[in-house]
Amino acid sequence: MRAQFSILRRASGALALAAAAVLAACGGGGSGDGDNDGTTGTLAVRLTDAQSCSYEHVFVTVDSVRVHRDADAAPSASGWSELELAPPRRVDLMSLRNGVFEALGTLPLEAGSYSQVRLVLAPDSGGSSPAHAVTLDDGRTLQLRTPSGRQSGIKLNAHVTIAAGARAELVLDFDPCLSVVSAGHSGRYLLKPVVKAHAEAVSDIEGYTAPQAVVSAQQDGVALKSTVADANGHYVLWPVAVGRYDVVIAAPGRAHAVVAGVEVARGQNLLGTANQPLLPDPSPTGQWVSGTVEVADADETDALVRVQQPFPGGAAIEVASTPADAETGAWAFALPLGAPGVAEWTPGVLSYGFSPVPAAAGIYRVEATAAGFSSPKSTGVNLNGGPAQLAFSFP
Numbered sequence: 001m002r003a004q005f006s007i008l009r010r011a012s013g014a015l016a017l018a019a020a021a022v023l024a025a026c027g028g029g030g031s032g033d034g035d036n037d038g039t040t041g042t043l044a045v046r047l048t049d050a051q052s053c054s055y056e057h058v059f060v061t062v063d064s065v066r067v068h069r070d071a072d073a074a075p076s077a078s079g080w081s082e083l084e085l086a087p088p089r090r091v092d093l094m095s096l097r098n099g100v101f102e103a104l105g106t107l108p109l110e111a112g113s114y115s116q117v118r119l120v121l122a123p124d125s126g127g128s129s130p131a132h133a134v135t136l137d138d139g140r141t142l143q144l145r146t147p148s149g150r151q152s153g154i155k156l157n158a159h160v161t162i163a164a165g166a167r168a169e170l171v172l173d174f175d176p177c178l179s180v181v182s183a184g185h186s187g188r189y190l191l192k193p194v195v196k197a198h199a200e201a202v203s204d205i206e207g208y209t210a211p212q213a214v215v216s217a218q219q220d221g222v223a224l225k226s227t228v229a230d231a232n233g234h235y236v237l238w239p240v241a242v243g244r245y246d247v248v249i250a251a252p253g254r255a256h257a258v259v260a261g262v263e264v265a266r267g268q269n270l271l272g273t274a275n276q277p278l279l280p281d282p283s284p285t286g287q288w289v290s291g292t293v294e295v296a297d298a299d300e301t302d303a304l305v306r307v308q309q310p311f312p313g314g315a316a317i318e319v320a321s322t323p324a325d326a327e328t329g330a331w332a333f334a335l336p337l338g339a340p341g342v343a344e345w346t347p348g349v350l351s352y353g354f355s356p357v358p359a360a361a362g363i364y365r366v367e368a369t370a371a372g373f374s375s376p377k378s379t380g381v382n383l384n385g386g387p388a389q390l391a392f393s394f395p
Helices: 002-013
Strands: 027-030 040-049 057-068 081-092 102-110 112-121 133-135 141-145 154-162 166-174 180-183 188-191 195-199 203-208 214-219 222-228 234-237 243-250 257-264 267-270 287-295 303-310 316-323 330-335 341-344 363-370 377-382 388-394
Touching (some): 040 081, 040 154, 057 166, 154 166, 214 316, 316 330, 363 388
Parallel strands (some): 040 166, 203 267
Antiparallel strands (some): 027 166, 180 188, 214 243, 303 316
């Protein structure tokens, strides 16, 4: 069994990826968009998402995308180039699943390197179609309220190179699951955008698994890109950077499973087929772990709770994450008790069976992070003895 876990441990030396919401850029051929004087190129901007939650719809309205050469330039500084959407574009993030994206437009730029992107969202609005809204699984559509101070846009660090006469692509990956935060018994929901920018969005991991399974690409026990397989079990993780990942599957009614040490090359990387999907073993009914996060002297709880499943030897996989309730700090997960399974990736092999790890069955580690605090709080839980209740306090 040790050989299977060695690749998980070696993932610490792999190329690091950013998580959750993504904006990616890649070099391309000549562009047919607009005039070109030989000193400019074109930036095409796309929107996609990383998601694994059960909202029916999450709507955001994009006002503009701003780009600057200087990673530290202030919003009021000179030198910004802006792609303005007129009228602002209202997008359902939950429709951008499994490699689907929304083209936001193109922007001519002088050749050179650009290091800062700001995604500017439209102001809050009411009415029957609010600018930002969530539709819950019970069919209710509620306005998402955005925190103050968003007028300057969401700052993203991106390293995009524009070549004269060429086209580059910038993909915005917006994570609705971490961006939508409930606010207690008030019934309010807040939009706290989690978005990141990626360059060189030229690779994916795709294949088949159980329908509605959450599939994620991870490094060092942290999910960097995730999606939900469709009704046929098809999934696409895009974009992912070239490098080594552990592909983790969390499927309804099944134990967690991991294909360890998957080497991602440029282009399409297949894992699981329609005839031989990646299927984790069935698991007993999920056991609940729940609790609260309390942040001293805070008007609102701004915290993230995530769950890892540790393996013998020190490796771990991330199996769930959620923002704590902004008003009450509450959070909860239902986790399987079955033994997780591991398979070691082999070049050229598309489908795998999983070897169970009984020592890890029902064993989890829960971690909470809070805004303004550099160190997380964490504790281990054994759910084989029943549900667990935890409380995290900052400081």
